[in-house]
Amino acid sequence: MEQSENNEAVTLRNAACHTPASQRKDLLDEIKRLRRFSNRGLWALSLFLVVSTLAWRDFWFLPSPERIVAALGAPPTAMVISLVLVLYTFSAIILSLSRMMAGIRHRSSFCHVGYLCVFYLFYYFAEALPDNYWAVFGAGFTILCTESYRIWTFCNDKVTKKLEQLAFLERNGRLPNDDPGLFD
């Protein structure tokens, strides 16, 4: 990921050799891309709400847990699933906060929806979904809100920097290549 960041910086530096018009276009494209990317967390949150609605209706379209248990064997107990859920929530939050602190670009939102969906399914197979539904929902909502906030603040910061670069370009007819911070 950091490699791609470096590549992006190099691309922008190379872009400095181009005409101001093409540089301006590149910057505007980048701003548009960042604004689109900033909604990624909200899309993941919406998908999670859809999955949660299916879980709330007890996955009516799936075969009964007895049939699945008969085919695949006994699932882990609800206690084990809950322990793993607490560990997962804790690690995911710590990871998200670390990325927020380090300002790392990471597209991790949608994989969390997958993990949370697996938790719903495991509780469903263990016939413990009604008791633990709100735990998975709370975990998902917390993780995805933190991720959304992280992505949103990251994109906001980048957009601000790009806008500064754009203003500099329009004032001076070139990119501020002496300020490495602007190429982040």
Add this chain to the structure above:
Amino acid sequence: MFDKIAGRALVPVGIVVTGFLVVCFVLLYSAIKNVVIHDSIVQANNLAGIVLKSTRHAMLKSDRTVNNAIIQNIGEQEGVQHVRIFNKKGIVAFSAKGDEVHRQVDKKAEGCVVCHEKTVPVTTLGNMQKARTFKNGLGKEVLAITAPIYNEPECANAACHVHPVSQKILGTLDIGLSQEATLSSLASIRLQMILFSILTLVLTTAGVITLLKMIVLTPMQKLQEYTERSEQNSNVSHPTGLPYELDKIAKSYYFIRNKLTETERQSVKSTR
């Protein structure tokens, strides 16, 4: 709001602490509920065993009067919703409620279907399988235990009435216990946990806000006021008692400001 330090710092902390607390609260409550329900089922099973042991002698003697008296007395105990003994055909032989006696019970009814689901009925059940919960006519939650009465050598060889040795089950005891006390305990635990969670949340948020204000926001405000005042008056001294990093910034600003003032003075002198 999100552009200011307070907003940026407090929003993630608020989301993370609230969310994690909710997850832990729900999981902990679910675990406690399972333990409490499991314990109440074990106790109900023990009670069913006690009832069977109490009636055993009267059954061996085929003493219906004593059996009736035992069942009636148990049925009068507070918290016992129903006690009945079925014979092999599913007919109520003894019950604490007189009108139930001699009534046939459907084998597909809840509590019977566990064993009579298949063509050959199940003869042994685990503790948890014997239990079922339902709401009775009064809308009260009831935990019922269906305990089989096994044929023992004393029964098969008794002179009074004959049960062939091949007959494994002679009948079943069905005892229903009110879940009111268990549910009220769970409600009390839930309330205490909610209160505890809210207090933890308020304390954490208040702690973060206080520390943030004390360590970052107030010194930042001092620094901001200092820079604004020094724009109008270059003789303003830099604020004291700031944290190390902010103090360095204030000193650097003070130094740059002095240098600038000095340069301005010199340039004014040279123009004269």
